[in-house]
Amino acid sequence: MLATAIIMFREVLEAALIIAIVLGASRGIVGRGRWVATGIGLGLVGASIVAILAAEISSAFSGNGQAILDAGILLSAVAMLTWHNVWMSAHGRQLAAELSAVGADVQTGKRPLAALLVITLVAVMREGSEAVLFLWAIAAGGGHNSNMVMGGVGGVAAGVLVGFLLYRGLLRIPVRHFFSITSWLILLLAAGLAAQAAGFLNQAGLLPALGNTVWNTSHILSQSSLFGQFLHILVGYVARPSGIQLVFYVGTLMTILLLMRSKGGVRMARVGADEGTAKNL
Amino acid sequence: MLFRFMLVTGLIGAFALSSPAQAADSLPVLVIHGQQFEPGELALPAGTKLKLVIRNQDSLPAEFESSDLSREVIVPANGEVTIYVGPLEPGRYQFFNDFNRAMQGTVVAKGN
Numbered sequence: 001m002l003a004t005a006i007i008m009f010r011e012v013l014e015a016a017l018i019i020a021i022v023l024g025a026s027r028g029i030v031g032r033g034r035w036v037a038t039g040i041g042l043g044l045v046g047a048s049i050v051a052i053l054a055a056e057i058s059s060a061f062s063g064n065g066q067a068i069l070d071a072g073i074l075l076s077a078v079a080m081l082t083w084h085n086v087w088m089s090a091h092g093r094q095l096a097a098e099l100s101a102v103g104a105d106v107q108t109g110k111r112p113l114a115a116l117l118v119i120t121l122v123a124v125m126r127e128g129s130e131a132v133l134f135l136w137a138i139a140a141g142g143g144h145n146s147n148m149v150m151g152g153v154g155g156v157a158a159g160v161l162v163g164f165l166l167y168r169g170l171l172r173i174p175v176r177h178f179f180s181i182t183s184w185l186i187l188l189l190a191a192g193l194a195a196q197a198a199g200f201l202n203q204a205g206l207l208p209a210l211g212n213t214v215w216n217t218s219h220i221l222s223q224s225s226l227f228g229q230f231l232h233i234l235v236g237y238v239a240r241p242s243g244i245q246l247v248f249y250v251g252t253l254m255t256i257l258l259l260m261r262s263k264g265g266v267r268m269a270r271v272g273a274d275e276g277t278a279k280n281l
Numbered sequence: 282m283l284f285r286f287m288l289v290t291g292l293i294g295a296f297a298l299s300s301p302a303q304a305a306d307s308l309p310v311l312v313i314h315g316q317q318f319e320p321g322e323l324a325l326p327a328g329t330k331l332k333l334v335i336r337n338q339d340s341l342p343a344e345f346e347s348s349d350l351s352r353e354v355i356v357p358a359n360g361e362v363t364i365y366v367g368p369l370e371p372g373r374y375q376f377f378n379d380f381n382r383a384m385q386g387t388v389v390a391k392g393n
Binding site: 003007010054055058059062063064066067070130133134136137140199200202203204205209212213218222223224238239240241242245 | 330332340341342344348349350351352353354355356357358360361362363364365367368369370377379380382
């Protein structure tokens with residue numbers, strides 16, 4: 001039972017942490033709850049479909065279907081996190097200002113609600129499909145499975161609880177620093193997911209490894225330990241990274257930072273111009 | 282946009298670098314049977330990119346996972362998958378079944 005609980009906990013953890021960060025980062029955006037909930041619902045449906053079609057997906061693309069699907073899912077999440085962060089770099093200050101005023105909402109710009117939906121959808125779908133397959137396997141295994149089902153449910157609950165605690169923790173950050181901290185969290189999350197995608201594309205033989213072990217810190221912090229897995233999800237920690245994973249990590253980090261700078265810069269310039277006009281009047 | 286660009290350049294690079302396909306019958310095979318990996322210690326040549334077949338003969342799905350090899354793949358019940366591995370430095374690489382962590386094995390990469 002405990003073994004089952006731990007496996008389910010690990011499967012659920014990634015989705016729970018991603019959703020917690022995204023929910024935190026989108027604080028103050030009206031309608032986010034509904035969009036995130038829809039994302040979770042669609043994600044569960046998607047997870048079940050992927051689990052049912054597991055055999056077909058595996059044999060697609062000459063046995064590389066799964067890795068290609070995983071890479072596609074991860075890269076779409078990276079794109080959506082990028083959109084979210086770039087939008088926040090233009091509107092975060094305004095959101096923070098309005099958060100201080102009770103009940104205010106932000107109506108400017110194209111709100112990244114679809115991004116919230118896609119991020120939660122893919123996070124739930126990716127990890128959920130493995131969870132569904134696993135539960136299916138123990139259900140089919142028979143024997144002492146009521147114990148195992150209880151373990152599975154316990155594991156899911158524990159994963160959701162950790163996500164909830166992270167979300168509550170984020171909300172304790174003072175509004176002044178809130179959005180710059182969540183921006184950094186999303187930035188590192190996106191870079192880590194991009195590196196994972198690079199790993200899958202390499203696994204499918206579509207990208208060269210550029211060196212399989214650039215460094216090896218397994219003896220300091222194993223990636224399969226719980227803390228190692230935490231860092232893997234949150235900041236993309238890899239104990240034994242390949243060259244291509246580093247390229248994707250740094251490339252994603254730089255790209256998002258540059259996009260945020262350029263958007264944030266435009267806004268600052270406009271504010272400056274407005275102030276100039278005001279002074280002239 | 283940049284990601285798409287990165288992906289496309291990466292793909293072009295990959296095709297330029299990928300080694301010629303090996304004959305299917307000479308591929309190394311890792312079998313999952315009776316909730317065990319066979320062989321538990323799989324010898325592979327170091328320094329070359331190769332295809333590895335993972336064949337699941339059990340009626341339970343498995344998830345072959347290795348942070349040492351940075352590989353993660355579901356192997357359906359009574360199914361098989363093919364993954365690329367390497368080029369590896371000589372050494373030992375742990376792997377396990379994420380659906381049954383008691384199931385473990387090691388890839389041993391040896392130089393020629």
